[in-house]
Amino acid sequence: MTDYNAPLRDMRFVLHDVFQGPALWARLPALAERVDADTADAILEEAAKITGQLIAPLSRNGDEQGVRFEAGQISTPDGFRESWHTYREGGWVGLGGNPDYDGMGMPKMLGVLFEEMMYAADSSFSLYSALSAGSCLAIDAHASEALKAAYLPKLYSGQWAGTMCLTEPHAGTDLGLIRTRAEPQADGSYQISGSKIFITGGEQDLTENIVHLVLAKLPDAPAGAKGISLFLVPKFLPEADGSLGARNGAHCGSIEHKMGIKASATCVMNFDAATGFLVGEPNKGLAAMFTMMNYERLSIGIQGIGCAEASYQNAARYANERLQSRAASGAQAQQRIADPIIAHGDVRRMLLTMRSLTEGGRAFATYVGQQLDLARYAEDAGEREHAQRLVALLTPVAKAFFTDNGLESCVLGQQVFGGHGYIREWGQEQLVRDVRIAQIYEGTNGIQALDLLGRKVVADGGQGLAAFAAEIRAFAVDAPVHREALLEALVRLENTTRWLLAGVASDANLISATAVEYLHLFGLTAYAYMWARMAAVAQAKLAEDAEFCGAKLACAAFFFERILPRGLALEASVRAGSSSLYGMEAGQF
């Protein structure tokens, strides 16, 4: 019953009007030759078609049928193979890929919008592509020229797919504990042995070959996280001409039975003296993997936005159709047995909460995409560095805040349906189950919060945040709407940060005790900035398009009046510090 239509108008508003992507690309030589406003719009339109017509229709059956595992082989649900073929022929896996190896080299600002459409259409299908695109980033940044030439074109074309093999049964967050071993061979390759769990797409029937990026330890490696290296381990070893050679010792042992994303194969992967190739420097594997992890973190954040948008579309449609009770202010649909439930204040509250969080997230994802483009393509080293610093600061916020809001929104979108939201038929319960994983994988949201507060804020004495704050303040000076509320939110974040910076020296537990609430306070402030920017554009164009811009202004007002006050509670909770967490011994829990 679900029917996803990419919100092209809203996406163009963010891309063109709010962040002026085309003007930016025109001044970045590498991008100027590849993309302009028309190219971007054409890509978005094609993406809307493929996600709405090819991928979204797979979602419900994909959930019900799930993946099958038999004799080491995975079967994806009906239609996945055919759709993957069409998908890969469009070159979508390589949308942001390096053109030197047949990638399309499109800006990340565009990529984030494409990813949102993918996740909105079906999270499971999207993951096969997202992991592959992420693996390409790590290979492109760290692998040898020979590996890049041999693997990247096949990965970008979707003939092969990549995976990310980190977790082991006893080592999830704490990767320093991994036991997978890499033995150097005479020919310069390595033999990889060990077991990995939770490997998305570790085995599948969509691509001819699968390329695993595996964290493992060399025999002489230092203990802990400083002794981890990264290896490329293909399912089939390619011959010199690119054809598939010998089957490598990388096998799927079983799959997980999960709450959602049931059409995504989550595999236990057993590496049995499998041939692998070092990527990057020995013992620097974690840093190399983080090139991929940071990409995936933003991507998984966007899963939260995509699922929320899909849920919103269903809920808004249902709320306009479902007749139940009369509006408090008097009957709205006299001739019908009752009013559409969208007349009721609480239904509007739910829909506007979803929408203001989802559109705030979309704008913020595009903003982070813009910083990624600047970090990669700006000619000035200072500009690149500034952008890179913002990316480092904002990536954990994006991952965790998008996905926490994604669950909240999907739960609300289910609630709008009442009892009908709890049954399979309308697809709303699947979105709740599918989006839930996004708060967990690629580093739990608790870990993102520690990364933000510990490594990105406290470690540099708040300088990265100061740079972001300066930008917000510079914008706020001339902001035509919500100026004071934005500044108030910013001051709240700055004051809370200062309080934390002053406290960490004397309280080792302060960071982990307050990090999650701090991240939410940060996210709300970032969304306030996004909504103030969107409102400024909408205000300027209101006469031109009253309906569209009026809706934007209404959503902005809702965000500032009804959502942003959450910061009051978050600040108070952070300022309560760590003491109330340590009043009990472990055994008293």
Next chain:
Amino acid sequence: MTDYNAPLRDMRFVLHDVFQGPALWARLPALAERVDADTADAILEEAAKITGQLIAPLSRNGDEQGVRFEAGQISTPDGFRESWHTYREGGWVGLGGNPDYDGMGMPKMLGVLFEEMMYAADSSFSLYSALSAGSCLAIDAHASEALKAAYLPKLYSGQWAGTMCLTEPHAGTDLGLIRTRAEPQADGSYQISGSKIFITGGEQDLTENIVHLVLAKLPDAPAGAKGISLFLVPKFLPEADGSLGARNGAHCGSIEHKMGIKASATCVMNFDAATGFLVGEPNKGLAAMFTMMNYERLSIGIQGIGCAEASYQNAARYANERLQSRAASGAQAQQRIADPIIAHGDVRRMLLTMRSLTEGGRAFATYVGQQLDLARYAEDAGEREHAQRLVALLTPVAKAFFTDNGLESCVLGQQVFGGHGYIREWGQEQLVRDVRIAQIYEGTNGIQALDLLGRKVVADGGQGLAAFAAEIRAFAVDAPVHREALLEALVRLENTTRWLLAGVASDANLISATAVEYLHLFGLTAYAYMWARMAAVAQAKLAEDAEFCGAKLACAAFFFERILPRGLALEASVRAGSSSLYGMEAGQF
């Protein structure tokens, strides 16, 4: 992998120490002869056994196998029939039932604790019993002597089970729209015809007979909610001697495929000129049904507490076992590869959030149970009336706040497990799916909020709230701990209420625009009262039992410092009023 143990010590603390149930029962003649402290403890211990050993082990298979529907028959999962037999022999369905018809007549204060255990063990199994017990309440309160004598003993004994048939495809919240018809017959019975959906236990294989309470319209009924009558429609018409007679025209047409509670049969029920018997007065059926609905609302609220407790137990166990990373304040388990994750602040934050919400809820459920006992058994009419007023005020808070907190807690309990929380093996994802329905059925939580703010607060000008507030203030005067925070929370609720009372006359949308946040603000204040009462007792007994009472005081401190501040945000959002909800036309959503 789940392993539920009823928290007997905590339950006794609430029942005996905080609310002094035995002393209350001693002064209520009807209860004094039936129950004392020892009886209550014996019942709790037996309930702990049956829920932990008989019911909890059914849960995982119940979820995986689900109910089967074939040729009009339902098969419950393996073990349900046998366990129901044991369960019913214990007389548990009739625990609170009228002794005149073989019920046990136990106080509701005890009943709420028993229900919590049931839901914690398995929501699906519990529902068969909860609906049946609720139907007995409506029959006992409104049916004729003949119907009571014929049906109640069989229902209390669990030989038969009851259902509640309200919803139709086009009529959920808005029951005034129902189309099911009742035609009077010459013998005083009625022929019921129509279709009902979402009927829990509408068909099953646990009991010999099923007794449906069905809302329908008489031929001459007024339109809307004032024209609804209540009928008792048995699956088999009983003979005069109590044996089963003719099969009645009440059949299950299909079952729903749901997100969770998969072992609970959710049926489409078709009534085809089925013989039914009027319960209560013609056209007063909604009021009669509300006797059952209010019971079910508290019961379903308790589902939120039960699921949260089960999730907490699993999460606390896992957090003590799972080794990952070192504590920020230095290694806690030097000899092991890493520290148990309970050493990490954010894991403690999650566990304490669960625990402070769950224990706050348990105390509040017991408090509402106490008021129900007073409303039923107090000798003084004024005392009964006062208690009844509190019950009416607090029931929607209990239903919605318990279940919203239930979802939050189960999501946190899943998050503690990281990736392992998303897979079936540990049971945490099932609890999230099972608890989610509790926010929806028996009146969505949005409807509960409208009931609270519109009917229970605004309609009486805040007098009911004033009575509750006076009780809190009287307690706070001598509260040894958290006195000021409690009073501050109370003042916040009172001021917000006053602001709303002043605003409703000029804004018809204000109630539905703010009701959900208002309910949460009310719930937080009620929990603050509960935690202040628990802390007062724990403080007094600290020397006696430092470990248990110390943990209670630590949880209380966490609640006041880290959870209660949510009220700041809720108040601000309420005070933003309705205007930002109505800035868009329906078509702009």
